Amino acid sequence: MIRFEQVTKRYPDGTTAVDGLSFEVAEGELVTLVGPSGCGKTTTMMMVNRLIEPTSGRIFVNDEDIAAVDPVRLRRRIGYVIQQVGLFPHRTILDNTATVLTLVGWKKAKARARAAELLDLVGLDPATYGPRYPDQLSGGQRQRVGVARALAADPPVLLMDEPFGAVDPVVREQLQDEFLRMQEAVRKTVLLVTHDIEEAVRLGDRIAVYGQGRIEQFDTPGAVLGTPATPYVADFVGADRGLKRLSVTTIEADDLEQPPIARLDESAWRAAERLRAEGARWAVVLDADGDLHGWVGRHELGAGGRVRDLAHRMNSWVPVGAPLKQAFGVMLQHDAGWVAVLDGARFLGVLTPAKLHEALRRSVDADARGVSRGQVDFDSVADA
Numbered sequence: 001m002i003r004f005e006q007v008t009k010r011y012p013d014g015t016t017a018v019d020g021l022s023f024e025v026a027e028g029e030l031v032t033l034v035g036p037s038g039c040g041k042t043t044t045m046m047m048v049n050r051l052i053e054p055t056s057g058r059i060f061v062n063d064e065d066i067a068a069v070d071p072v073r074l075r076r077r078i079g080y081v082i083q084q085v086g087l088f089p090h091r092t093i094l095d096n097t098a099t100v101l102t103l104v105g106w107k108k109a110k111a112r113a114r115a116a117e118l119l120d121l122v123g124l125d126p127a128t129y130g131p132r133y134p135d136q137l138s139g140g141q142r143q144r145v146g147v148a149r150a151l152a153a154d155p156p157v158l159l160m161d162e163p164f165g166a167v168d169p170v171v172r173e174q175l176q177d178e179f180l181r182m183q184e185a186v187r188k189t190v191l192l193v194t195h196d197i198e199e200a201v202r203l204g205d206r207i208a209v210y211g212q213g214r215i216e217q218f219d220t221p222g223a224v225l226g227t228p229a230t231p232y233v234a235d236f237v238g239a240d241r242g243l244k245r246l247s248v249t250t251i252e253a254d255d256l257e258q259p260p261i262a263r264l265d266e267s268a269w270r271a272a273e274r275l276r277a278e279g280a281r282w283a284v285v286l287d288a289d290g291d292l293h294g295w296v297g298r299h300e301l302g303a304g305g306r307v308r309d310l311a312h313r314m315n316s317w318v319p320v321g322a323p324l325k326q327a328f329g330v331m332l333q334h335d336a337g338w339v340a341v342l343d344g345a346r347f348l349g350v351l352t353p354a355k356l357h358e359a360l361r362r363s364v365d366a367d368a369r370g371v372s373r374g375q376v377d378f379d380s381v382a383d384a
């Protein structure tokens with residue numbers, strides 16, 4: 001969908017911003033460009049919508065060499081989101097979002113209706129926020145408007161330059177989550193620039209790690225964290241990459257433990273018997289529909305009566321397929337030694353710290369087996 005072929009950009013003052021860049025972003029794929037300041041990420045991105053022209057090499061969008069495409073026509077097919085959102089201060093949020101549509105000739109009413117849909121898509125209620133002006137929104141909300149506006153003309157390609165850079169870390173994570181959910185639905189081909197490896201890992205289907213004007217490694221988040229191709233990449237992703245891996249490794253059904261189950265309406269005595277037989281100290285408590293209610297300790301069941309009278313409510317859970325980091329967060333938040341994992345409403349099992357560790361190991365081993373190429377590169381660089 002986007003293809004770079006030996007692209008070099010040299011600025012008039014002699015600075016080589018990117019040097020012989022070749023890579024490809026598949027349709028519907030989200031590729032993050034990550035690297036330290038000044039390594040050429042923004043230059044790379046701005047060559048795609050011809051805000052910057054390469055010195056040599058070719059760039060294709062949808063198999064078309066963009067050097068031959070009229071820049072205005074090209075930009076209509078490419079949504080662009082930047083950190084300084086650049087909303088018009090004297091226009092309402094709804095009209096800001098509809099800007100591109102009215103520019104390309106949509107009737108006002110139709111453009112506004114579409115803009116309202118887009119605000120909804122990025123999690124802003126159009127009735128509440130549509131009539132407001134940009135300075136009546138928080139930074140995070142303005143950022144969402146930026147995304148909505150970029151999506152207005154339904155471009156197949158989206159360029160995002162530090163789109164979540166201007167907000168605090170908590171809002172940032174929220175925006176990232178929302179953006180991922182939205183991307184699931186719209187499946188744009190996205191090139192996203194960030195200097196934050198954590199963000200790159202979280203959002204990218206693949207990551208391009210930049211050194212000075214060059215890509216040092218182009219691979220999946222798991223492979224970049226698990227088998228950095230060069231010492232530079234290893235250094236850049238950092239010593240705590242095991243921790244970062246928590247964000248990219250998902251919980252699978254096989255990772256779960258199956259503690260004994262007690263039903264809300266069964267007698268405490270029967271449940272206690274079962275726990276004794278299994279040598280367990282606690283049971284997960286489910287209601288009559290099999291939905292999670294909480295847990296109960298074996299010693300508590302000695303009080304008799306119904307499980308319902310003795311069980312503790314435990315509302316926190318994570319969906320199967322969620323990242324391990326989310327499960328770990330819930331455990332810490334509730335000071336719990338386990339977290340329930342659900343598939344929809346159905347209880348699948350619990351994740352414990354020991355199982356979490358196993359899952360992490362599984363993911364490291366899988367990458368080590370699959371990506372020996374990284375190791376070869378590493379050796380050749382080390383020998384050089």
Ligand SMILES: Nc1ncnc2c1ncn2[C@@H]1O[C@H](COP(=O)(O)OP(=O)(O)OP(=O)(O)O)[C@@H](O)[C@H]1O
Nearest residue numbers: 011013015017036037038039040041042043044195
């Ligand atoms: N117009 C210009 N003229 C000369 N040099 C430039 C120009 N624009 C950028 N550069 C240089 O090109 C290199 C790459 O810049 P670029 O903005 O692409 O980096 P970046 O990775 O996006 O950095 P940051 O994360 O700080 O935005 C830098 O050394 C920068 O100083």
